[in-house]
Amino acid sequence: MVNLLDPAGVIARMFEAKKFDDMFAYCKKILAKDPDDMLALQNTALSLLHLEKYNEAIAYCDQVLKIKPHDTYALKNKIYALENLKKYDQAIFYSNQILANNEHDIWALNSIGLSLNELDRHGEAIEFYDKVLVLDPADATALMNKAISLHHLNRIYESIEYYDKAQASNANSKEAAIAKSKAFQELGLEDESFLAAQGVLLKDMPKIKQDAKKNKCTVFHQFCENEFAEYESKYY
Numbered sequence: 268m269v270n271l272l273d274p275a276g277v278i279a280r281m282f283e284a285k286k287f288d289d290m291f292a293y294c295k296k297i298l299a300k301d302p303d304d305m306l307a308l309q310n311t312a313l314s315l316l317h318l319e320k321y322n323e324a325i326a327y328c329d330q331v332l333k334i335k336p337h338d339t340y341a342l343k344n345k346i347y348a349l350e351n352l353k354k355y356d357q358a359i360f361y362s363n364q365i366l367a368n369n370e371h372d373i374w375a376l377n378s379i380g381l382s383l384n385e386l387d388r389h390g391e392a393i394e395f396y397d398k399v400l401v402l403d404p405a406d407a408t409a410l411m412n413k414a415i416s417l418h419h420l421n422r423i424y425e426s427i428e429y430y431d432k433a434q435a436s437n438a439n440s441k442e443a444a445i446a447k448s449k450a451f452q453e454l455g456l457e458d459e460s461f462l463a464a465q466g467v468l469l470k471d472m473p474k475i476k477q478d479a480k481k482n483k484c485t486v487f488h489q490f491c492e493n494e495f496a497e498y499e500s501k502y503y
Contacts, residue, residue, distance in 0.1 A: 278310050290314040303334060312344050321348040337368050346378055355382035373399050377408045380416075389416040407437040414446065423450050431469045441466075458486040465490060 274297060281290040291314040297307035308331045315324035325348045331341035342365050349358040359382045365375040376399045383392035393416045399409035414429035430447035434440055444466045451460035462472050467490075479489035 274306060278306070282310075282313070285317070287314045287317040291318065305331065305334065308334075309340060309344075312341065316344060316348060319351070321351050324348045337364070339365055339368070339372075343374060346375075350378070350382065350385075353385070355385045358382045371402055373402055373406060373409075376402075377406070377412070380409070380412055384412060384416060384419075387419075389419045392416045405436040407433055407440065410436055411440070411443055411446075414443070418446070418450060423454055426450055427469070434466070435468055461487060462490065 278290060291311060294307040294311040297304050308327055312324045312327035325345055328341045328345035331338050342361050346358045346361050359379050362375040362378045365372050376395050380392040380395035393413055396409040396413040399406050410429050410433035414426045414433055417426035427447055427450045430443045434443035444463055448460045448463035451463055475489055476486055479486045
């Protein structure tokens with residue numbers, strides 16, 4: 268039988284219902300009885316993060332870290348709060364603490380990259396995204412943010428390649444397709460910009476362009492023809 272009064276279960280239900288004020292109040296009651304209760308400390312910090320009370324959240328993360336100095340969950344919550352406070356140098360410092368215990372922590376590597384981006388240190392950021400991509404070549408966060416870094420460095424063709432990889436790794440990502448389209452537009456490649464905006468991957472662009480040339484029509488017209496043909500094949 269499930270114990271509905273079990274604190275972990277109560278907190279989980281409040282979290283799923285997004286009742287963060289109630290979650291905070293419930294955890295505070297636990298802490299009034301036991302100030303070192305780890306479940307309550309961690310979830311007080313989590314509730315404060317969702318309430319966007321970042322300085323207060325950090326204070327509770329620090330209480331956890333006094334008890335357990337290398338607690339990864341508390342470190343990640345603290346880093347998230349620091350990022351929202353735009354304290355990127357500190358976010359990098361605590362991300363490095365995670366990496367000191369696990370140099371392959373993808374979340375921490377991406378976090379350092381993101382903070383370096385915010386500090387306009389894009390060349391350094393790429394080094395951390397590359398470390399992620401060695402561990403997971405399809406990591407959408409690293410692919411997308413490496414593309415953004417390359418774009419900032421005016422390495423437009425390379426950025427397009429990584430926007431495309433980010434899009435391929437996450438088919439639902441419209442952000443990568445839009446960014447890729449803008450990059451093509453900066454290069455004056457209007458046909459490619461149009462196709463990218465429609466979500467077409469680089470590998471599929473040459474065929475559409477070749478067919479347009481063969482059929483003596485615009486790339487726009489050819490794309491529309493292809494879309495109509497695909498629709499007919501599905502429904503007729």
